[in-house]
Each structure stands twice: as C-alpha cells, then as structure tokens.
Amino acid sequence: MNKLYDKIFKYGLQIIVIIFCVFPFYYAVMTSLEGSAAVFVPNFFPTEINPKNYIYLLFEHNFPNTILNSLFVAIVTVSISITISYFAAWSLSRVNFQGRSMFLFVILAISMFPQIAVLTGMYQLFLNFKEFYFNIFDLRVKGITSLLWLCFTYTMFNIPFTVWVLTTFMKGVPKEIEEAAIVDGASSFLILRKIFLPIMTPAIFTTAIMAMIAVWNEFLFALTFTATNSDRTITVGIALINGTVEYEVPWGSIMAASVIVTVPLVIITLLLQGRIMSGLTAGSIKG
Amino acid sequence: MADINVNTVNKYFGDVHVIKDISLDIKSQSFTVLVGPSGCGKSTMLRMIAGLEDINSGTISIDGQVVNDLPPKQRNIAMVFQSYALYPHMTVFDNMAFGLKLEKRSKDEINERVNEAARILQIEDYLLRKPKQLSGGQRQRVAIGRAITRKPKVFLFDEPLSNLDAALRVQMRVELAKLHNELDATMIYVTHDQTEAMTLADDIVVLDTGIVSQKGSPLELYDKPNNMFVGGFIGSPKMNFMPSKILSKSADSTEVDLMGMSKISVPKLSASSSEGDAVTLGIRPEHLVVNGDADGSWESKVFVVEKLGDVTYLYLEKDGEPLVAETEGHSEIKVGDSVKVGFPAGRCQLFDSSNQAFK
Numbered sequence A: 001m002n003k004l005y006d007k008i009f010k011y012g013l014q015i016i017v018i019i020f021c022v023f024p025f026y027y028a029v030m031t032s033l034e035g036s037a038a039v040f041v042p043n044f045f046p047t048e049i050n051p052k053n054y055i056y057l058l059f060e061h062n063f064p065n066t067i068l069n070s071l072f073v074a075i076v077t078v079s080i081s082i083t084i085s086y087f088a089a090w091s092l093s094r095v096n097f098q099g100r101s102m103f104l105f106v107i108l109a110i111s112m113f114p115q116i117a118v119l120t121g122m123y124q125l126f127l128n129f130k131e132f133y134f135n136i137f138d139l140r141v142k143g144i145t146s147l148l149w150l151c152f153t154y155t156m157f158n159i160p161f162t163v164w165v166l167t168t169f170m171k172g173v174p175k176e177i178e179e180a181a182i183v184d185g186a187s188s189f190l191i192l193r194k195i196f197l198p199i200m201t202p203a204i205f206t207t208a209i210m211a212m213i214a215v216w217n218e219f220l221f222a223l224t225f226t227a228t229n230s231d232r233t234i235t236v237g238i239a240l241i242n243g244t245v246e247y248e249v250p251w252g253s254i255m256a257a258s259v260i261v262t263v264p265l266v267i268i269t270l271l272l273q274g275r276i277m278s279g280l281t282a283g284s285i286k287g
Numbered sequence B: 001m002a003d004i005n006v007n008t009v010n011k012y013f014g015d016v017h018v019i020k021d022i023s024l025d026i027k028s029q030s031f032t033v034l035v036g037p038s039g040c041g042k043s044t045m046l047r048m049i050a051g052l053e054d055i056n057s058g059t060i061s062i063d064g065q066v067v068n069d070l071p072p073k074q075r076n077i078a079m080v081f082q083s084y085a086l087y088p089h090m091t092v093f094d095n096m097a098f099g100l101k102l103e104k105r106s107k108d109e110i111n112e113r114v115n116e117a118a119r120i121l122q123i124e125d126y127l128l129r130k131p132k133q134l135s136g137g138q139r140q141r142v143a144i145g146r147a148i149t150r151k152p153k154v155f156l157f158d159e160p161l162s163n164l165d166a167a168l169r170v171q172m173r174v175e176l177a178k179l180h181n182e183l184d185a186t187m188i189y190v191t192h193d194q195t196e197a198m199t200l201a202d203d204i205v206v207l208d209t210g211i212v213s214q215k216g217s218p219l220e221l222y223d224k225p226n227n228m229f230v231g232g233f234i235g236s237p238k239m240n241f242m243p244s245k246i247l248s249k250s251a252d253s254t255e256v257d258l259m260g261m262s263k264i265s266v267p268k269l270s271a272s273s274s275e276g277d278a279v280t281l282g283i284r285p286e287h288l289v290v291n292g293d294a295d296g297s298w299e300s301k302v303f304v305v306e307k308l309g310d311v312t313y314l315y316l317e318k319d320g321e322p323l324v325a326e327t328e329g330h331s332e333i334k335v336g337d338s339v340k341v342g343f344p345a346g347r348c349q350l351f352d353s354s355n356q357a358f359k
Helices: A002-032 A052-059 A063-094 A100-111 A115-136 A139-171 A175-183 A188-217 A220-225 A234-239 A251-272 B042-050 B092-102 B107-121 B136-149 B166-183 B194-200 B218-223 B228-233
Strands: B004-013 B016-026 B031-035 B057-062 B077-080 B154-158 B186-191 B203-208 B211-216 B240-249 B254-258 B262-266 B278-283 B296-307 B311-318 B321-328 B338-343 B349-351
Touching (some): A052 A251, A063 A188, A100 A139, A115 A139, A139 A188, A188 A234, A188 A251, B004 B042, B016 B042, B016 B057, B031 B042, B031 B194, B042 B186, B077 B136, B107 B166, B186 B194, B203 B218, B211 B218, B228 B240, B228 B278, B228 B349, B240 B321, B254 B278, B321 B338
Parallel strands (some): B031 B186, B077 B154
Antiparallel strands (some): B004 B016, B296 B338
8 A cells, every 4th residue: 555655646746746847838838829819718728729820920020030040149159168168177177277176166156146237347348349340340240249249248158157067077087088098198189089078978968958048048138239120039039029009918929939949949958868968988987 | 128217206295295215126027016005105106107197306217218207108108097997988999099099000000909909808809899888807908908009118007907806806817917928018017905916026016105115026025024014914814913022132043932931033133133122023824833843832722713625714812912823724623722833933023113024
C-alpha cells in the first residue's frame, strides 16, 4: 500500500508542476486560435480553430521583420559573447595571475547590476554612438544602428554571465588533459582549439542557449533604443501590436505572436538537448 | 643518451618549502623510481623535470643542456599521468598520434609509429575506439602508447598504475619492465608503492619531506638503509623497530640490550655514539628466526597469525610495541602459543637518536 501512495504522491506532484508551468502556454496557444469575440469567453478547450491571427501577423503586419531583427541581435550577441567568454574562461580557470579571484568576483558583481541603473547613461552613449556611426558610414545603412547598439549592450550584459558559467565548466575539465597536451607539444591556442573546444562543446551549447533566451526576452533596452517600427525586436513588437480601435487589446494577435516567438526557442532547445551536458569528459580519466 | 642532472633545486608553493636543495644524477637509460609517502615532493620533482612546474632555484639539465627555461615540448620528454588524461573526444589512434601531428610528421610515419606502439602494447584492436569504451587497463596502455609514439629521450611516469586493480597492476608492472628493456630510454617513475619501486628500479630515490633520504639500488636500500625512514619504508611488512641502548662498544661491533632480556652484539659501528646511548634496533620480519637458535633471542606470546600460504606472519607484542615475525607457510603455531624468536646479529640494524643508521 505504501508503495502505491508513494507513486500517487510522486506523480501527483509532477502533474501539478507540469500543469503550473505549461498551462499559460497552452492558454496562449488556445487564445491565439480563437476569433476576437471568443477570446473573452473563459474556457479550457477552443470553441473554434481559426488561423486568422497568424495570417494577420505573418502577412499583413511587419511582425516577420521583428523576428528577423531579434534573430540578428541574438545571433550576433551570442556569438560574440561566447567567443569572448570562452577565452576569458580559460584564463580565469587555468592561468594563474594576480587578482584572479577578485576579477571573478567583480564579474559576478557586474552581472548583478540592474539594467535600469545604467539605462540613462547608456542612452547618452547611444546618441554619441549614433552620431559617430552616421559620420563614418553611409546613411543608407543607418537603419541598423539601433540593432548594432542593442547587440553591443546585450553583449555587455551577457558576458559576465557567460564568463562565469563557462569558467565553472572549464574548471571541471581535469588539468591533466591540458598538461598531457602541453607535454605533447601543443600551444595554448591549439589546446583551446583542439582539446578544450570539443570537450567544452556541450557546455558551450548550454551557455549559448541560456544567453540566447536572455537576449530573446529582453524588453527594456529594446524599447529604449529602438525608435522606428522597422528596427523593433519581438518583445517590443508584441507590446506594440495595436487593436483596430483605441481601447481594444488584441489578445488573439498578441497570443499568436507569443506562440510564434516561443517556437524557435523550443526547436533549438529540443535539437540541442542531446548535446547539453552529455558527459563532459567521459573516458578521459579514471573510472 | 639522456643523463638527467638535478642540481640543488628548490621549490616553494607559497610559503611551503616542498623541495629542499635536492641534487640527483640520473643515468642515461636507467630506470629510476622516486618513492616516498604522499606529500614528500616526488610528484613535484617529476613535474619540474617535465617542465610543468617552475623551479625557484637550482638547475635541471637533460643531456647536458640546462632546461630550466625550456617548455616541456623542447625537453624531449613524454609523461604518463596517474589519471591517464586521455583526450576524451579522440579515438585511441588520434590520442597516440596527437603529438606526432603537432610535430608535423608525415602520414606514413605517424601510421607506422602508432601501429608499432599499438603492437608493443597489444592495443591494435582498439585503435578506432574512444577512451570511454575502454577498460582502465586499456586506457593506461593508451596513455603509455601516447608517450611511446613520440620516441622521447626521457619517459616520466606519475603513479601510472595506482588506479588499476591489484592483478592488473602486477601485469602492467611486468610490461613496464619489459618496455624499458625494449626502448632503451631513460625512465623516471614516481610511486608511493615500495613493491613497484623494488621490482622496477635500477635506482631508487627515497624522498622524505622534500629531501633525498637515500639513493641506491633496491638491494642496497633493503640491506643498508641510511636511516630509520628508509628502513621502515622499504620492505613489506615493515621493519620491526625496538628501543634499546648501547651496553658496550668494541672494534667491530656494538653490543646492545635486547628487550631487556638478553643482549646482542651487532656488527655495526657509529663513531658518534657512546655507551649508554639510547638506540633503535631494527630487524625485518623475514630475518627473525622463529623457534630456532640465533645470536640473541626473546620469547613472546602470539597475538595474531596471518597465513598467506607461502609464508605466515606472527604478530608478537612487547610492552605495547608490535613485532612481526615471518615463518614458513604451513606453520603449526596458533594464537596464544609462546614462541622463541632468534635475532641473527648480521641482519640487525642500529639507528641512533637522530634516526641515522650505524654503518
């Protein structure tokens, strides 16, 4: 009997957690498929299936454009911050230099900094950057200014986090592997490329996904630094979806947009989950 | 040809002085074992020779060339680590070929050398597997193979067998000895296991808290330990030590008290000692004569009997001091029996109050 109770308890809790986490998303999917009137009737199952919200967003709205903007910012940001933090993680975990632990501490402290605290300063910098950028480059490509600035600020806020995470992972790679490579005659750069990179790949993917989600969901900077509809990112884009009349909140379109932007993250995570943290150094050392 | 000279080398880790003025000459093509308890600095010594650890003062030279400032790859050495340290993402072949590829050897040469090493170590069948598909012993072979392929002048082994189970350890030990004969390279081997040291070494260097306690051939260390530390470290079970004092001295021997019951004349001398000095008498379990006649004898009850088949160890006790004696495998002696142990004077060691041996 006890065993049965145990099972009920275990699975019951799991079901509660799953419902708690998944229900909002389910409700979003359902709402996105309903017409504007049906949205306001509370229900658990859709009364109609109507793709008009999706059609509106994808073909009559500049929403696809915001997705492309977000993708651009996310890819640029994540690749730059992962590249930089990969090298930083190596020096922070392997090279013995004065003040290393203080350095790590400062990085941690920076990652705790609230965005809002630097917002005004960042805006002033943004204006200067814009001026500088316009002077140097042709005006034809100026549309990308805001996005580049977003990449820059996101990278800034992401690097402390990615450095910290990758440093922790790299500390977990046995030192002997590196020493064996040194004895074999490999330079530091070669070790980073041929030894650490393959070993660290799962860790890098894990960190990259977390960084990507952070960038994807960022709202405050995206709202502040983008002025025109053509350079909105998705979070701002969703917030600014208008109804047909002034006081209408177009829930159907907003939910459809939320579903659309969630899908890429889900796909990426599913594709990479096999690689996430799959035994970092299996077989290298004893055991 | 690669003699290794270590000249008054010092090493500090922060404030801790781990290597104290060590000088060593290691002959080309010899098999030298650095042995000692953990924390004695033996691994640090090896890592300094490898170039993985800087030295604070002194010089290390390989083949007459001072290598203090040379990176490991220019020292013409190869190292085998205790934890194998294989590259987990590479196949066995690539693991062994990695160093050669870095040396920009031709494909044919790499193939030939890796296959040759694989043949010597009998891992030809596993060349395309990843390390995680191998057992511990196979991984250790790959680690050794990785060292062999580069044909270094010096092999450095850092406790390579301590992760293996007992049976495999004995087997690999024999193979290492064979390998040394085949390769004609200088090998330096670190271990805390005195059996490995005794069986493999041409020369054993016993390290104790950062200094060389004694260097010599296995039998020299066994027969003539310089001090109590070496006496106790080499040999298993450990040498018995008994407190004693000098009764009289003559031209070629020193007469000491034996357990307060009799006396024995040990043919060892020390100029610095005089009558009445407290000394320690040392004798190995295998040299005690059980129920037989010898130069001095003592009787005791047996507390524990360990039957190993080929030999039997008797644990005796005197004033709380344990004493182990070896006797034949099919001994009839039981716990509680009283036995007479004989001390052959020629096998006894004497150590003075600063633990130095009488000569």
